[in-house]
Amino acid sequence: MNEFLPFSKPTIDEVTIAAVAEVLRSGWITSGPKVLEFEKQLSAYFGGRPVRTFNSGTCTMEIALRIAGIGSGDEVITTPISWVATANVILEVGAKPVFADIDPVTRNIDLDKVEAAITTKTRAIIPVYLAGNPVDMDKLYAIAKKYNLRIIEDAAQAIGSTWKGRAIGSFGDFVSFSFQANKNITTSEGGCLVLNNNEEVMLAEKYRLQGVTRSGWDGIEVDVLGGKYNMTDIAAAIGLGQFSKLNDITIKRRKLARHYFAILGNGFEKHTGAQLPVENFENSNWHLFQVVLPDRISRADFMSKMKDRKIGVGFHYAPIHLFKMYRALGFKEGMFPIAERVGRQIVSLPMFYSMNEGDVEHTCEAMLEVLR
Numbered sequence: 001m002n003e004f005l006p007f008s009k010p011t012i013d014e015v016t017i018a019a020v021a022e023v024l025r026s027g028w029i030t031s032g033p034k035v036l037e038f039e040k041q042l043s044a045y046f047g048g049r050p051v052r053t054f055n056s057g058t059c060t061m062e063i064a065l066r067i068a069g070i071g072s073g074d075e076v077i078t079t080p081i082s083w084v085a086t087a088n089v090i091l092e093v094g095a096k097p098v099f100a101d102i103d104p105v106t107r108n109i110d111l112d113k114v115e116a117a118i119t120t121k122t123r124a125i126i127p128v129y130l131a132g133n134p135v136d137m138d139k140l141y142a143i144a145k146k147y148n149l150r151i152i153e154d155a156a157q158a159i160g161s162t163w164k165g166r167a168i169g170s171f172g173d174f175v176s177f178s179f180q181a182n183k184n185i186t187t188s189e190g191g192c193l194v195l196n197n198n199e200e201v202m203l204a205e206k207y208r209l210q211g212v213t214r215s216g217w218d219g220i221e222v223d224v225l226g227g228k229y230n231m232t233d234i235a236a237a238i239g240l241g242q243f244s245k246l247n248d249i250t251i252k253r254r255k256l257a258r259h260y261f262a263i264l265g266n267g268f269e270k271h272t273g274a275q276l277p278v279e280n281f282e283n284s285n286w287h288l289f290q291v292v293l294p295d296r297i298s299r300a301d302f303m304s305k306m307k308d309r310k311i312g313v314g315f316h317y318a319p320i321h322l323f324k325m326y327r328a329l330g331f332k333e334g335m336f337p338i339a340e341r342v343g344r345q346i347v348s349l350p351m352f353y354s355m356n357e358g359d360v361e362h363t364c365e366a367m368l369e370v371l372r
């Protein structure tokens with residue numbers, strides 16, 4: 001009997017485990033030298049842009065919105081197909097979420113629909129790079145410039161992804177990454193935010209820790225409302241170990257994705273009515289390998305039959321605008337039909353660093369059996 005194959009699984013090597021043990025024995029287990037080192041290495045990777053770490057890839061976006069001064073009376077445009085965090089942060093700062101439907105091929109927000117949704121109240125756009133596949137970055141920043149909007153890139157899934165050879169995060173406006181357990185690199189929970197200048201860094205540090213500014217030995221002042229969002233050295237030690245493997249991880253995921261395409265590329269869509277992801281090997285880090293099932297198949301049924309075959313399947317994501325809390329704000333079925341269909345039928349197949357090509361083959365065989 002083969003073992004259960006989950007859709008995602010972190011790989012933490014022994015060197016990293018030893019580094020965590022060292023932090024635990026050191027007498028300093030909260031934010032300290034490991035956090036500073038992790039921020040320094042991240043900043044170097046993002047072309048020298050300032051970076052600060054946090055305890056999630058959610059508070060990073062909330063803080064970016066606060067730094068941008070976005071709040072009550074402002075509108076922020078985002079996609080309905082993301083983890084609910086992406087829209088929740090807009091509500092968290094008191095602004096109004098506005099959704100734009102997705103592109104059925106990339107499953108990312110449709111930038112033409114973003115442009116159509118812009119009003120005099122629009123202050124920012126939060127694009128999401130689903131599965132690690134970025135939107136058209138040239139077009140995104142052309143829109144930002146034309147309408148004078150801030151961009152908070154929800155690049156939670158996109159560490160290691162690129163655009164025209166440049167790392168996502170190494171250019172643009174605010175860029176938010178998550179290091180949650182399932183992401184390509186993890187700190188168990190955590191995130192980082194790429195910023196533009198020292199003034200933003202100062203604000204990010206304040207919002208990260210109760211709005212506190214320190215000066216001298218005993219000077220302490222509070223002039224904004226901050227939260228408790230700092231990363232620990234324990235998490236940063238995991239992050240440093242993971243980050244040193246980023247390139248390997250991305251290469252391995254691309255290899256696994258190529259293997260999915262090699263097996264499924266020929267006739268799979270035609271024979272099953274299912275839809276493969278965009279074959280983007282230039283930009284995507286292949287955080288997820290997602291297939292949209294044909295309407296004749298019930299996703300719950302598919303997931304349960306795959307589980308019977310010892311294969312874990314995830315779904316990313318249910319459309320945000322159809323959650324109760326968002327319906328209560330006036331959103332309803334039919335508003336974003338592409339997102340609604342994709343949100344109903346999308347599945348994430350196993351994709352993680354320690355998988356092998358045999359696991360891909362086994363998954364494809366099981367899926368073909370279930371879809372037949």
Ligand SMILES: *Cc1c(COP(=O)(O)O)cnc(C)c1O
Binds near residue numbers: 056059082083191
């Ligand atoms: C993981 C994720 C988040 C949230 O990150 P956390 O670190 O779990 O807070 C937000 N947006 C997207 C698209 C994600 O995948």
